[in-house]
Amino acid sequence: MVDPVTEPAVPPPTPATELSSPKEAVGGWLQTLRTGDIGSLPIIIGLILIVIVFQSLNPTFLNAFNLVNLCLQIAALGIMATGITLVLMLGEIDLSIGSVSGLAAAVLLVTHVNHGYAPLLAVLVAVLVGTLVGLIQGSIFAKIGVPSFIVTLAGLLIWQGVQLRVLGEQGTINLPPAGTLVRWAQFSFVPRWLAITLAALAPLLYLLLSLLTRRRRAAAELPVTPLWLPIAVAVILLVLLQLVVAKLYLDRGVPWTFVFMVLVVVFFDWLLRRTAYGRKIFAVGGNIEAARRAGINVDWIRISVFALCSTLAAVSGVVAAMRLGFANQQSGSGETLINAIAAAVIGGTSLFGGRTRRYAPLLGALVIGSIANGLELLSLSSDVRLIVTGTVLLAAVVIDALVQRSRTSHGR
């Protein structure tokens, strides 16, 4: 017998990850840009273009007051987009998130205002209602096998009906204008010193973690990224964050709701990418049969994801209601749903499941929020406004699509 295997461990033909000098690394990065995975860069470019255009059309766009408003405006959207991102990762859809957010708002107001629940308790009840809704919808989808589109379409109608019922005769319920909830959502800003500290700590933390991982990898004799890369990223991040913070504190500062939204986005990004649970979501979205055969409890993943999505929708509804200072029959209706999905998709989440970019909900919410905010400053009539909104939205994504297209000529 001839044993043809005489070579020892075969080194990979082209060592791609190990790059030693900055010059080579930049070359590699440009190469990646041309042919490889370029992540969220195109949509960030799109965002920058939007900012430039609106700023040139109306110089108030970038003033501190407006930027603070923008932060306040996208908090609820970003939270809801985070939830729907999870569902989209499965290749499914949840049409009920708007209704659920409206229902949660109604529950919050009724329990807090009409029944006198303490603010936190009322918030908790409202959010749990969302969780319950998600569990129900997820179970019908996963266990009975009704397409998620239909389950959540039924949910869209049903929860809106329940919302009307909960609000009852009154229709609109106002939060106490000086109450905790309104104060928190409308008038609470991070103290300046804290904001500056946080904006300094975040990049440092990133750097620290990168270096630790790098050490562990080196110890395990795995290829490592060059040292300068995390340092460069951390420095850029530091400068950017400090600039933004400085700007925002010309006005009221960084709203807590915005910080909360960013934390939600970051947490779920971590959950998706760094935990076994998130890995399973990727797997189910990528190839459900492979996931099932790997022993993953697919039903449970599906149910829990729908529950998380609805929970986040409820949180979003609560945040929106606190910011508006009221809830009514229209809370959560209209474009709430489509904006959330659009934010997730613009941020780079695939509707076919299994693919999303880092911080997609945040980037998408920024794009959608900026467009809406910028257009408000331009005093357009309704017809022109609609046309411009659509066009800008498309333009923001075209850059991304063009880059993708040049990158790969086939496949989704």
Next chain:
Amino acid sequence: MVDPVTEPAVPPPTPATELSSPKEAVGGWLQTLRTGDIGSLPIIIGLILIVIVFQSLNPTFLNAFNLVNLCLQIAALGIMATGITLVLMLGEIDLSIGSVSGLAAAVLLVTHVNHGYAPLLAVLVAVLVGTLVGLIQGSIFAKIGVPSFIVTLAGLLIWQGVQLRVLGEQGTINLPPAGTLVRWAQFSFVPRWLAITLAALAPLLYLLLSLLTRRRRAAAELPVTPLWLPIAVAVILLVLLQLVVAKLYLDRGVPWTFVFMVLVVVFFDWLLRRTAYGRKIFAVGGNIEAARRAGINVDWIRISVFALCSTLAAVSGVVAAMRLGFANQQSGSGETLINAIAAAVIGGTSLFGGRTRRYAPLLGALVIGSIANGLELLSLSSDVRLIVTGTVLLAAVVIDALVQRSRTSHGR
């Protein structure tokens, strides 16, 4: 060398298609019911249950006047659902169909009423506007690679803006109440003798075609279905159609718009299943890479499907405007879009592409139309109405899902 192939052509291990006696065939059919492809039967059962429930709640549901109304009500929905079915077959989505239908309605009214175009010319212009919209959206999707969700979301906004612009100052435009268009959509019914003849000819035609195919298959020595099957189907169809026609002519009769809708559904069913073009749509929706490798011009299929979808949306908008007697800024807004998609999905079209059942848009439109119509008769308050609509919708699909689930324990 040993050539192990000594057997001649291997007969299939279990001959499943050739069944000689009715008894065996029924057995086979029951077998199919349990484990195989059962097509639209569950949703028909769901429909029948809906009818029974509404009829028992309010006996006016099945009276002739209401059935004629139902026919009138679902014409526009069925046409739009046919269009979106094509797009869903590709695994894509078109969110702009509502706006396009509204735009077409606006164009129809403005050209016909304000600019005095002849009725047919105005209809033609309105429909061509839809085609143009579809070509634009399809090209941006197929050629640039922007996800269809985003392209058509932009379209949803843009065309609604254009619709407002087209309607201009006036906002609402009336069709001449005694004009051709209103007369055709509201007061034109198939003459009784013609309806009876058509309802007799259709099953006969089906029988004839089945028998011809059967003869050709027998001549080519292919397995054939038993003779009694098409005969039985034709007889059942004949009796059913004659009953329905008889019932409808207790009131005004069969509306031409309904006949038109049915013809559209049947034509596109034929296009999808019996032509090379339709086969290519199936292929692109099933496995786009396989389709591309088979030399199919995928871009062209995509663009043409989006064009067809928008064209049908425009036709639907025209039909809806003629039936309503006017168009305003709200034409095509709101639930128009979601109802059309829901009809397609309920009828058995998969959102993942490549799969739809026969006459899905018609069956789906019947389910959605019946629920809406039945609820109108029940005098419910708004909140209860929403909850009941959602619940009934879900219930109608649960049967289908349960059957599917018992049929196959894995895979989509």
Next chain:
Amino acid sequence: MRGVSKRFGAVQALSEVDLDVYAGEVVALVGDNGAGKSTLVKAICGVSPPDTGTVTFAGREVRVESPHAAQELGIATVFQDLALCDNLDVVNNLFLGRELRRGASLDEVEMERRSGKLLRELAARIPSVRLPVASLSGGQRQTVAISRSLLGDPKVVLLDEPTAALGVAQTAQVLNLIERLRDRGLGVVLISHNMVDVRAVADRVAVLRLGRNNGEFRIHEVTNEQIIAAITGATQNVVSERVARLREQSAGDDPLAAGSAEGGA
């Protein structure tokens, strides 16, 4: 397993099939295309439970209703259609469903290290373990699937055409590996159309034909021609006659020469 049957619509994929697998033994399961081999594997490992029939594992009768249950029992499987998540990279596919953790989050470093080691053992030529499997070649994907099945601590390994897409070096490694598994006392079921591979490692050969058992042989007591006859449909009678006749001659044919039967044409 005893009397396993499975029906898909009009197709009766398995009828009353029996199969025994003992620890420390390699059973080759052979049969023509569409004979039901993969269906049998899927029935054993819980992916699509059979309509009828029982599975006895380590003396107890068990119901394997899900792949998870099979995993718990210690049944690892390489599927013919591989079943990898295209959107995940090699490391993640290898550890899917049994990720290593460090606190709440994943221990990517350790997983990557082990993946590299495992793949090197199989002489896999994979440019980087961080590539998504969508971009791997057919053989690379197959190597990943095989490695996956070895990661847990299985008692029985089912391999559905594991070497179909592998290069010569990789095939040799996989055959080595199968022998190592057997020596460690695992039960191995090997499905293959390659008689050379089958002869190289199998102790016993079970033949399926049109969804039915069609003979079972000790590998040393049978020639390739006999197996092929059983596969392609010589009647049971003829085969048993020949087996009886050949048994008298004992170690008859030269297995190497018989290997060429497969060379066809």
Next chain:
Amino acid sequence: MRGVSKRFGAVQALSEVDLDVYAGEVVALVGDNGAGKSTLVKAICGVSPPDTGTVTFAGREVRVESPHAAQELGIATVFQDLALCDNLDVVNNLFLGRELRRGASLDEVEMERRSGKLLRELAARIPSVRLPVASLSGGQRQTVAISRSLLGDPKVVLLDEPTAALGVAQTAQVLNLIERLRDRGLGVVLISHNMVDVRAVADRVAVLRLGRNNGEFRIHEVTNEQIIAAITGATQNVVSERVARLREQSAGDDPLAAGSAEGGA
């Protein structure tokens, strides 16, 4: 084709590869897993055009930018990943992109008849040609893909591991078929890891290694060991030395015995 290169991100799949295919000749393309064989096939048939390099077809330099263009030229391909539409049945997959018509609509009867005929020629065991391919076994799918490539009237046929999942009978039929194609004057490229199959039908063997040409041999002038050495990475020098040395001995090794090299272990 000359100097074909293709890069995927960080992976250089092909560098400056040359390959000639003549009419009436079977070229076996062999190489380790991930050597770039499938990538080369996809480059030739327009599925993923190469970054650099030229393709000369029937004396003219051509650009094959799409599978459609390749079809027009008469290049038919069986892909390793098969690329069938799971939602369509066997008949429709066979005739995809070249449906037969009767007036405006499809001629289902004729397509079904021809499908049955074609599949019987390949000794395919498929329960019904009206089953969706999703429900076929691995080998059945492969048979469908091979049949597909024969339906047009190709001038060159590229077969990427066509026999990987096939049973012994089907493999033999496919090898027969390849010989018939050669005899009809077609050019055939056969990719395979199975040296027995390669020896059985190929006239010439081209070896790829890590995306580069690594030797080309007439099949009768080379032993399996030599080919395997070229595949797994003996340097070009060593191989040529051995080739020179063995040529003197002329028809050296017994190919059948060499076939067992592949039996590993």
Next chain:
Amino acid sequence: ESGNSGGSASGGKIALLLPESQTTRYEQHDRPLFEAKVKELCANCEIIYSNAQQDQSRQQQQAEAALNNGAQVLVLDPVDGAAAATIVSLAKSKNVPVISYDRLIQNAPVDYYISFDNERVGQLQGETLVNRLKELGKTSGDIVMINGSPTDNNAKLFNKGAHSALDTSGFKTVPTPDFFTPEWKPENAQKFMEGQIAQLGKDGFVGVYAANDGTAGGAISAMRAAGITPVPPTTGQDAELAAIQRIVGGDQYMTVYKAFKPEADKAAEVAVALLKGEKPSTDRTVNNGATEVPSFLLEPQSVTKDNVKQTVVADKLYTIEQICTSAYAAACKAAGLT
């Protein structure tokens, strides 16, 4: 505390925030009329305009944008009067006065209120309908009631006013509970009406209360298609051109005309005055839950075939040519509109 005009009487920024564009009045009438009047009173004044498309949170965003753009007076027509208090408090924090336009902002320190009374609108519709029915010699019977959107608070106010007129009239409203038209869509009203005809029979009702012209149009199409001629008296609101044509043609009985011009003019006057630091006086106040708001209240008018000429034509809302297109020429002649 209301008027920090920031000085310059010769210029300034006024924000006009309107609630929706689904009915014609806001974009087609209120906005141009208001802008024209402001320009007339103050040539250098700039107007920031926004339309909230029925979305209260968007309106809040628009208010923020307007304040960001330097608006010194907010003329706010809230999507939801009960919910707009947040905007007022935001404006107050920037010392910007707020005029509650057309709809009352509740529970907030609003500076002025200029409007028609929405409950009064519903009442007017009800009264006119009852009067017409009595004219036709009917004293009892069912009136099909088609209300506005279930998620629109104004729809509730119209409904309340209508009930105040109908409930005591001897007629009975059907169905119970009240039907609210999803999204105000004419198609939904049409379907509902068809169901009611199926239920009650073609002559099972004596009149139709429709909350606005869109829903009236849908209901009338349903009745005509069912062959009900003549169509029983049907109400409407907004004085859309299409409705005026139907009134002339005899299909719709009445619509409510809120003379937008005096309303818009008044709002412009008050806004410019506030900009200049003046405080226009009025003797009427409306209690909005927080304060007694100084108010200018205008009377809605009911338009029927008899007074088309004296109202919408006289106010130059529409010309006779616009109304009397070829399809309506004969009817116009009969109605004396030439």
